[in-house]
Amino acid sequence: MRQLFRFMFQHGSHLIFGAILMAMSSFGQTYFISLYGQEFRQTFGLSDGGLGGLYAIGTVMSAVTLTWAGRLIDYTTTRRFTLAVTLLLTIACLLISGAQAAWMLGIGFYFLRFGGQGLMVHTALTATARQFPLDAGKALGAIALGLSLAQAVFPVVAVQISNLTGWRLAWSLNAAILIAGIAIALMFLPRGREAPLRNFRNRGEAVIKEASIWKNRNLLLALPVVLASPFITTGFFFHQARLAEEKGWALSWVAVWFIAYALTQAVSLLSFGPMIDRLTPRRLLPWFLMPQAVAMSALWLSNGQWVTPFYLIMTGISSAIASTLATALWVQLFGPAQLARVRSAVEAGMVVVSGASPVIMGVLIDHQVTLRLQAMLCLIYIVSASLLATRIKADVPDINF
Numbered sequence: 001m002r003q004l005f006r007f008m009f010q011h012g013s014h015l016i017f018g019a020i021l022m023a024m025s026s027f028g029q030t031y032f033i034s035l036y037g038q039e040f041r042q043t044f045g046l047s048d049g050g051l052g053g054l055y056a057i058g059t060v061m062s063a064v065t066l067t068w069a070g071r072l073i074d075y076t077t078t079r080r081f082t083l084a085v086t087l088l089l090t091i092a093c094l095l096i097s098g099a100q101a102a103w104m105l106g107i108g109f110y111f112l113r114f115g116g117q118g119l120m121v122h123t124a125l126t127a128t129a130r131q132f133p134l135d136a137g138k139a140l141g142a143i144a145l146g147l148s149l150a151q152a153v154f155p156v157v158a159v160q161i162s163n164l165t166g167w168r169l170a171w172s173l174n175a176a177i178l179i180a181g182i183a184i185a186l187m188f189l190p191r192g193r194e195a196p197l198r199n200f201r202n203r204g205e206a207v208i209k210e211a212s213i214w215k216n217r218n219l220l221l222a223l224p225v226v227l228a229s230p231f232i233t234t235g236f237f238f239h240q241a242r243l244a245e246e247k248g249w250a251l252s253w254v255a256v257w258f259i260a261y262a263l264t265q266a267v268s269l270l271s272f273g274p275m276i277d278r279l280t281p282r283r284l285l286p287w288f289l290m291p292q293a294v295a296m297s298a299l300w301l302s303n304g305q306w307v308t309p310f311y312l313i314m315t316g317i318s319s320a321i322a323s324t325l326a327t328a329l330w331v332q333l334f335g336p337a338q339l340a341r342v343r344s345a346v347e348a349g350m351v352v353v354s355g356a357s358p359v360i361m362g363v364l365i366d367h368q369v370t371l372r373l374q375a376m377l378c379l380i381y382i383v384s385a386s387l388l389a390t391r392i393k394a395d396v397p398d399i400n401f
Contacts, residue, residue, distance in 0.1 A: 007138050013188045014131050015139065019146030020185035021082070021124035026150045027093060027174050028116010030234055030354060033109070035158050039167040044102045052359055054102060058109030059355025063348040066118045070126075070344020078127045079189060085123055086182045089115035090175045097171035113351060122347050125327045126339055133331050137281070140324035141273025145266055147323070152262040218333050219342070221392045223349065224385035226329075228289060229322040230350045232296070232378050233315055235357030236371070243371050247303045257309045264316030272321050281329035286389040288325055292318035293382045299375035333392075 026032045033055070041051055073081045092111030099105040124143055132139035162170040236243060244254045276284060295314035298307045330342045364374060 007135060007142075011132070011139070013190055014128065015142045016188040017185045018124040018128040018139075018143030019149075020181055020188075021120055022143050022146035023150040023154075024086075024089075024178055024181045024185070025116045025120035025124070025147065026154050027089060027178055028112040028114070028118070028120065029147075030117075030238065030358075031151060032154060032158065033112060034238065035155055036162065036167050036170075039162070040105060043167075044099075044105055046102060049362070050102075052362060054106045055109050056355050056359045058106055059113045060352055061110050062114035062118050063351040063355070065114055066122070066348040066351060067345050069114075069119065070122050070347060071341050073123060073126055074341075078123070079186060079191075082123055082182065082186065082189075085115055085119040086178065089120060090178055092116070093171050093175035093178060097168050097175070113355070117354070118347060118351055122343060126343055129327050129331050129339055135277055137276025137324055137328050138273040140327055141269040141276075141320075144269050144320070144323045148262055148265045148269065148320075151265075152259065218392050219346075221388055222285060222326075222329060222333075223346070225285060225289060225382075225389045226322070226326045226346065227349055227353050228378075228382055228385050229292060229318055231353040231357045232292065232382075233319050234354040235361040235374075236299075236315075238358035239361055239365070239371060242365060243299075246371055247307070249305065249308060253305070254308055257312050260309055261312040261316040264313045265320040268317045268320035269324065273324060276321075276325055276328050281325050281332050282392055284321070284325060285329060285392065286386045288321040289318050289382045289386055291315070293379055293386075296375045296379040296382065300372055300379060 037051060040046060046054070076084075088111060092108055092115050095104065095108035095111060099108055124146075125140060128139050128143050158170065158174075161173060165173070240254055244250065291314040295311040295318075298310050298314075326346065327339075327343060330339055330346070334342050361371070361374060365371065
């Protein structure tokens, strides 16, 4: 732990930049947008399913766009790309604030998801992993604390602001907070000369065709376990009220234990970052979901009050490791030069599954498949995906794809 804090002190400027970007991505994250769900339904006359469907469409469309847009970070500097993403996310906040019809809200959702959970997170993780390829676990764990802190603070502040000003003005204030936050972040980004990794092709220049990343064996073996955490966590969090009702828990009892979830994430990020560097991401990959597997077992087997903190704490451990392990894994398997290409594709997948899981779980609930049974299915999936990940064999970056 002492080594970690020494690392954070020595490289504070880069890490603070990444942490603030992770925090500012909150404006496009499900946990933040869902705070305004009731106001959106009442204002635009939407049902729960209608709002969820609109959100899912925006999420899927943002994922499709992210597969190519994420690679543009290779063609410019981190500073310029950050400014472009900030402009995009600011416009998204203002679109939400001024939406006069459901279709305008849907467009706002698209830009929020694309700019927030998509490109803002992509920028923070890609820039940090490139800066610290040999210490990716520690560095990525450190900047992920920015999102953990935001998850603990932003909901309380956002609800209070919305109650005082109304949701429309609140989203305009969100845009202002975003601009101020990124301005501070850029003050910490060193102004050293940074050259783009790639250049745009000149007219008449021969096209170099790259092999599809979806043909890479290691990537295909890793994806099932990498995508499991965002799917399961987002789905159960989105339906937390239904889970509390099904288990006979008071919703206030569940809500108070989210503080433990946030604290667990923060401690885990600091603890497991150095472990990722020491043991290598590939070796940890088949094991990092075991805490979440135990959480799913508890949800399946018991309705006791003790399950609430236990499930949230175990989920917090796996979620924290997942947020740093995947990017460190792509550096190990493919090298820093291919990171943006691989991350943009995988991040698109994460955006899709996190947007689709509330819809899928909701449909299953409508068809009498309880969350208890869904926890059992998630447990089976985690074990199967983890076993599949043990077949990954790579000790040096694979650039031939």
